[in-house]
Amino acid sequence: MNELPEEFELMSFFEVEPIKADKDSDVPFYYNILTYVIKSDLEKIEIIISPSYGDIEIFWEQNNILKFNWRFYDIETLKIEKRDNIECMKITFDSENMSDCFLWVKPSFKIIGGMNITH
Template sequence: MRDFPEENDFLSLFECEPKLFDSNTKDLPFYYNQATYQFSNEEENFVVTVSPSYGDVKIQVTQPNSDRLLSLLELKRVEKFEITADKRDFSSVLLTVINEDSQQTIEIDFKPRFKLIFKEHFTL
């Protein structure tokens, strides 16, 4: 089973309610749904979509005034989604993707400004 935060943890991190893909099924656990969060800091707008059971994470970052795309990250096999900071003025996550011969880590800051650090480590 993939390691993703609980629904309340995402609410706290992104400070907004998600749009759920399947909002009609009341008994569907958050882990098996797809949630999309739209929020912004003072510098960038974010659209973050997570599907914990599939390990899918999509993060789109745009400029507020022009909607110019700054970054698009679309991952299909995230094993671990870890919230590393969830404070009023600083929030960040660490995503881990495990392949046959390597492990990728993606560090993302949402506040105060967007930052992405991608690292790949060989595991052989």
């Protein structure tokens, strides 16, 4: 990834601390794998970010049933911004086949964007 929010910005966006794959404090944030788990009574959202690989994987469960599992590759940038006055994460890709994606985790989970369809 060429651009990534600071660690504290991601924690603020997701409102949880990440679970780090490598717990060694000497491993830079950028080279770790970060898992953010957001839970409520009925749903669980798990977002795994691998900055140095440019990957994000998202799992969304409702009532313990997996509803959505999507993995994004070739991510160029992650940015936190406001759309319609609500904070979201903008994901841009280093691929002509993908359009920008926007991810909201509050007030509810929502994702818009993805593959460019060409006919």
